[in-house]
Amino acid sequence: MSEGMNRRRFLSVLGVTGGGAAALGACGVGSEPAQKLIPYLIQPEDQVPGTATLFATTCRECPAGCGLHAKTREGRVIKLEGNRESPINHGRLCARGQAALEGVYNPDRVTTPLARTAQGTLEPISWDNALQRLGDHVKEARGKGIAFVTGHEAGVFGELVDEWTRGVGGRHVAYEPFAFEALREGNRLAFGIPAVPWYGIAGASYILSFGADFLDTWLSPVEYQRAFSRAHSFDASRGEAEAMAKFVFVGPRMSLTGMNADEWIPAAPGTEGLLALAMAEVIVRERLGASVDVGPVRDLLGRHTPDAVAGAVGIDAEAIARLAREFAKAGRGIALAGGIPAHYPNGAEIVAAVNILNYVVGAVGKTVQFGPNSSVDMASSFKEMVDLVADMQAGKVALLLVQGANPGHSLSSFMQAWSKVGFKVCFATMLDETASAADLVLPDLHPLEQWNDARPRAGVFALQQPVMQRVWPDARQAGDVLLALAGKSDTFKDYLQSHWRAAHARAGHAKSFDDVWNEALQHGGVYTDAGSQSVRLAPTAGHIMAGAPAAPAFDGNTGDPVLVAFPSAALYDGRGADKPWLQELPDPVSKIAWHAWVEVHPETAHKWGVVDGDYVLLTSPFGAVRAPVSVTPGIRPDVVAVPTGQGHTALGRYAKGRSFNAFDLLSGAANGYGGRTFAVRVAVTRTRDHRFLASSAGDPRDVGPGEEIIRVLPLARAQQLKPGDHPFLQREAPEYAEPALEGWAEEQRKKANLGDYAGPHPRWAMAIDLSSCTGCSACVTACYAENNIATVGEDLFVRHRQMSWMRIERYWRGGEGGEPVRGVVTPMLCQHCEQAPCEPVCPVYAAYHTPDGLNAQVYNRCVGTRYCANNCAYKVRYFNWYNFAEVGGEHEAWPAPLDWQLNPDVTVREKGVMEKCTFCVQRIRGAQHKARLENRVVHDGDITPACAQSCPSEAIVFGDLHNETSRVAQLAADPRGYHVLQELNTKSGITYLARVVHGEEA
Amino acid sequence: MTDWSRRAAAGIAFVLLLAIPAAAQTGQPAAAVKAPVVSDTGSLGGPRQPIFFRHDIHAGEYKIPCQYCHFSVAIASEPGIPSVQTCFGCHLMVGGSTPAHEAEIQKVRDAWSNETPPAWVRVHTLPAFVHFPHMRHIKALGANACTTCHGNVREMPQVRQVSTLTMGWCVSCHVQKQVTRDCSVCHY
């Protein structure tokens, strides 16, 4: 924010005094409405002005394939929500899914075909010219090697690419930086089936995750989070034993998933498999498990007794045995292997070992089912990619086409071989690292503008349709281009339909194809159940983990700390980095936004003499990066961790040049099972540099454990609670004062019962169940999307000027004196207090109480004294320090066409006004209008604020507190219920339900 | 959009129009209005529009109900600006009686055939921080309540703003009618 005093700016400043004065006087809030009215030529029958239209489609931000409802207004998509009918996400959506909107409206999209000139720059050319060139190169490249690299494609487009590459004698590589080779290979070793099964987490009573981050990024996070909350959130009605599943997380680093575990086992990196085998051994030896034939693995287990592995794993044998017994006794247990451990050199063996554990305990066929297999295994293995790179190096590739993948960012060897390729073509929406180095760039359509389909898992056929007119008319779908190249006249939509028609014929449906197709369009796809197949242990299972139990060898000098590179929960492998919402979304664990960091254990940090924000130089055998330290207790002292996703050298204004690229530290060679290794030993050197971390959390010294904010109950106590108990309800005033206080409040109510306030009114309120909330932060992005919240950028974020109405607070507890580390999270938003401290201090009634119990904030009345924010004990009011809507301004939040995503029902706030959570008042008013037109009252459930709508674990419930039958009213009476800072007598409208944990700690 | 299908669409709209007069009779003032001949458009209030569309002829003389063109006023917050198709639906047949009228109607037909909708100059504007749900007011005041705020458009050769549309003006009516004056009903 340093102020260069350049002349124009200086004059523009002085301008304020002169003509500016009038302009200032006229400043309203938000942008002025259009002064010209341009009617449609023909009114689209599915568009009613001022009313939203929903289109069902499929999310393509990760391979999970969640169903979407795209909310469009006047023909523009303004919000993405989950499709309730989708069997994957059941109407819920993660932050990355929400942010797809900023992909389609990204200001740096490729808008026209570009070709490399003699000077080496990319210049616009016409489509005819582009197709001409492409056609020629395809002709001459025939036989000389043609390769097509796409992202994970489990749909008709993938088939088209296969068909096309076959036609021209090329090959198709579906490249995913985080592919799941280990799962496939592990399952082959264990059961002889190279597939990724379906995991029934929802029905599990004991969840054991060997590094599988199924809440952050693993396989299908939204599906699993919903399932997880069903199994793991406390529900007394399920009875004593079933009230709440236990969740144990094994892994070197406490990820978002690990943070939600009841017990964290920081096993030595690479020994997770040993632990699994030892547990299996105990179960078999003590006959705790199912009566299954363990013949193939008997010797294997014999070699891996708890005592044998304890040393390598770093956990005493007793603990291992205890875990094994708990796991077996729980009945419906499930063990998951994935995440970082599945990317170790011995990842496949770890997976196999965990499968054996599942098998001996009898989980396979119950909570782990083969049949409805995930489609992630349709991605090529890393080995295939490495082979391609080798061929490129060797000049065996004359023509390379890339679509929907960005190996230029995640695989440096790919870019080294790049120049050896005769002609490089990219179908791209953004000029990413790969596209910006290509010879020919063809503007592709964003998935929200495309026809396509996806098969997240066997039996689920998700359809993908354009939800709006293309933003850039000159862009064309890769599928259409390929068909044109192949000399076919029909479009990709026809191609897609023909495939569905064929499938329809095969299925021999009763309904006509058009009916099926139209229904599929309405419902977002066709959802069937694939039967499950029974599996037995394969002989190969016995041959894993040959040799003495020991941790695997990682590249790099022994003695150096092991670095693990984990997929960022917001940016994933980097594909999210061009979206300001995701950049500004604090990491669920570190709470850092806009840049990458390296996680270091406090002891280690002390040893190295580094503190938060100190830069260290990380040197691996494959590369070196400079990274700012983030000290966190959630990691092994001998391990450091870095997120992927940042460090782009291209990909538009929001991604380019941000901190470092974690992939630079990793080996470009495939490991034993054809996967990529995401762990390596690094030498760590201190540097002199320092930066302020862009963290939404305050200084750790000040933050503390947050006992006043987040209440935690041990399971035992939670189960003793009877309806009517209120362990957290503390008296707000001494007994003798109560009557006086109540009397006073009553008088106030009488006095206030005038005009609009007379008569019965609803009392909008919310209940948040902390035993369900995982801290995934989907609600945060949903709030940004719904309420036109400005993203402020790194500089202002460092100054704690982010506008996030909904923030996820994360406190660390324990850690000292051997007690377990625990991260607890809570959503913090405006509490809509009945006796709100913010209201009486506002000199102009901009903050005031509505008859229906909201703390309203009238933007256009606010003069910005900020007194309300000082007096708010929850600190949930946010101030517009700049005009974030100013076109071309230094802090412009929505450069065109990003402004198309703005919600027309919500005022865009102007500089100098206070803003905060409104409980999505626009949705409340909308529901009231609807009810009035239908001559009825608003029912419970008519109104769902954006945060509650998106929450994958269904932790947030909204409704009318005055209506005893409403869900929120019932939850508000729950024994676990409490109000934050109750002692201030604010009578807040949000009831938090205490978090429940296994074990003693509270 | 092929020319053929556009004509077809227009035809349908025309058929609809035949049904209008019947509908038009209901709830309309009995006294037949005869739209005056306007010789001097300069003397008219309100902004000059790209096409001299005469509400007094359409809504007044021919008693076309407001909602025939402003189709979403009763169901949505926005009243809805008629698409060129709506205009052309009638003016495919109706060509105008006087040279002046023919000239204007020709513009409509050109707009249709060139696929260039006219850019109407906005007459009634509210600041972006005010949310005015038209349907609630129609619901409360009836289908002919338009005049309450927009004046008797039926007699306006060229539409002009008759009410101030300031907050004070809104509030005064809400006070009279004893309906809510809660800020967050309009401001959010």
Next chain:
Amino acid sequence: MTMTPTTAPERTTSRVTYDVVTRTIARTLGNPGRGYYLLLGTAVGLFAFGVICLLYLLRYGLGMAGYSMPTYWAIYITCFVFWVGIAHSGTLISAILFLFRSGWRTAVYRVAEIMTVFAVMTAGLFPLIHIGRQWFFYWLVPYPNERGLWPNFKSPLVWDEFAIGTYFTVSTCFLIMGLIPDIAAVRDVATGWRRKLYTLTAIGWRGTNEQWRHYRPAYLYLAALATPLVLSVHSVVSWDFAMAQVPAWHETLFAPYFVAGAIYSGCAMVITLLVPLRKLFRLEQLVTVHHFENLAKLCLLTGMIVCYAYSIENFVAWYGGPTPERQAFWYRAFGRFWWGGWTMNICNAFLPWLLWFKRVRTNITALFVIAFFVNLGMWMERFVIIAVHLAGEPFAPFVRAGYNATWADWGIMAGSFGWFFMWFLLFVKNFPSVSVAEVKEELPPPRRAAGKHA
């Protein structure tokens, strides 16, 4: 607070006659030297810089200043309270001591009074500067409008604007009232355009018995009217904080605590201004060590009250306070802004103890130094109460954060000093900075005084 040595006049001005008084004072109005213009130039320069910073603020928004959640108030409000505080001793010395008939005030009250008026003028600007949409400041003023919208009279900010408004009006009237006879006096010795100016501003004062007969009671009543303001205004200002629930703000002690602090800082400021003024204008004869000693005594008294207030708020936090209260005071002492807390403790609570010694009270240099540090300390006190306790707000630990002021903060603060001293310098060169008439009252009337200028 009767602390008025009645035997003062004899001691102080024995060798001074009516004539000397008039001449001495008229001399201060002589043509200014280079030094004066240098000072004035600096002041105006600072002011101009402040204005430019303000323009940036208006154009780009408050982000230019160093605010960061949760520190929503900082330097500007600090300056506001600081300047209001400065304003206070003025009225105390001129009005209350007048009612107490303490003779020693006569030589110093004019300086105190102009300080008051200009300080309020400065303070009044800050609330307008610090709000987010400065161009809508008038929404805080109640005025009838068709929307039926009124300010929220429950909000202490609205009380504030009334308190400050009243205070400014009354103290200005009071100043002008006192000026009239003096202007008349210097009018009679002045020449050229100044004479014209004084003739005009003296509004026909001739010092006749008739005029004096009306003048005295009027002045008395004004004094009586001004007196309660001394207590009320800063009490109201303190309620900006005491009415909020921020720990370390929400204290019943605040009103007296702030008033004492205000007078304390005010007296210190009078000393700080009077010492150089005395040298510059060679007023040693009129403004004597004795006057400074009395000011020092006033400082001592109020300083002790402040000292008591500090200790009691810490004690209460420890003894009775709920956890957040304790955390807040712990944060003040040992948090990341420990330096602020200790500066205010040392300068305001410990330093005044020196004033118990007569040798210190009567040593102008020592007084000047102490007064300077008291000013610093009092500014820091407001900074600690406002910025530091917001930054360390214990209710919401998750967002507790640091605070770094920017050039916009310092620029506008410097501008406020420029603005204040600009007016001050302009005044002392053009109007009597010591009350002619009242000093004369303390003198034995001249023997052969036949119709010489009164």
